[in-house]
Amino acid sequence: MEQPNWPDRILLLLRQGRAPQAEQELRRALQQDPNNPLAHAWLGMALLDQQQLTQGQQEVETAIGLAPEYDFAYYLLSLAHQRQQRLPAAQQAIEQALALDPTDPNYHHLLGQIRFQRGQWEGALRAAEAGLYYDAQHVDCLGLRARCLARLGRPTDAADSLQQALRHDPDDAGTHADAGWVALEAGQHHAALDHFRNALRLNPTSDYAREGLVEALKARYWIYRSFLRFSVWTQGLGDGTRRLMFFGIYILVRFVPLLLPLYLPLVFMSWFADPIFNGLLQLNTYGRHALSEAQRRQALVFMGTVGVGAALLVAAALTDFAWASVLGSSLLMALFPLMVALRPNVAERPRQWAIAATAALLVLGVAGVGLQVLNIEGDLSKGAMGLMFIIWLLFIWGTALS
Structure with a gap:
């Protein structure tokens, strides 16, 4: 679905992580046009960013009801389900988004993330590589590809994928966090700590990096390292x-x-x-x-x-x-x-x-x-x-x- 021109301020607020301010302006926009599916979808994203998952999902579902062809709304619906650990529903929603627009690498990346969480590493790797087909320098897909390769016992290829991502964007917090997870799952908790600290230096609000840092700190205890490897x-x-x-x-x-x-x-x-x-x-x-x-x-x-x-x-x-x-x-x-x-x-x-x-x-x-x-x-x-x-x-x- 083609998006109209949104006020620059709303987009800027969302990109800067100022979701509460974006929410206020979007609610004012919906008072003017309560049946605008794009406004409902963006409001859903602002609520998801504030961890208001149920309310965010409701706004996204409203957007889908108003515009069933709006692929980005299905992407947001998948995010809402994923964050509530409803992985089968999240996978179904992102597959619907891909059916509407199979060329968006962000959609392939989210599908890969969900498959990775479900232990489907081959499927996650295919999704990451599909995203890279449409954008060879998509750093999130490169990072996901590295994590999949590491889980599949291909550490050299995983390192190459991470290096490629860092060459393209050396200050990407997500790539540093991916490198931390790869190192952690390989038993290299000291290296993992360095990567997660770099990720949080670049993006102090990254839950992905913070969770990795917590795991790396716990991995200093040998019994937890052993249990972590067994869990993986x-x-x-x-x-x-x-x-x-x-x-x-x-x-x-x-x-x-x-x-x-x-x-x-x-x-x-x-x-x-x-x-x-x-x-x-x-x-x-x-x-x-x-x-x-x-x-x-x-x-x-x-x-x-x-x-x-x-x-x-x-x-x-x-x-x-x-x-x-x-x-x-x-x-x-x-x-x-x-x-x-x-x-x-x-x-x-x-x-x-x-x-x-x-x-x-x-x-x-x-x-x-x-x-x-x-x-x-x-x-x-x-x-x-x-x-x-x-x-x-x-x-x-x-x-x-x-």
């Missing part, structure tokens, strides 16, 4: 293969108990690596400033819940307060869904399920305490504890298989 490897497996592998490991441990000391740390790290190591970063001045508000909140809640839960279990072991054991167990069980609910960028439906599971476990824990305090033993008390265990187990396996 499992991402290359298909969803079904990955689920089958973890289920197979669980069955194997059931028959070979000697493997339990290896299995338990893997399970523990898969659930709690982020809050644990984000908590350690809070002790580091540089790391504390690199963490987002959501990451700091998750780490603090984790440490507080573990501390209180463990203290209650210790108190129960040293005294006759059976209620302390019930409440401590409830808190530690609720820790699993609670960490999912507080995880940054988790999709809305998993977050809702996690909140519901957390509430159910805590309510049952309080009910169990009440039964203990009132000296009501027997089937009712055992039923509350049994239901807690069932909810906890269903959430664990439901999350692992989703």
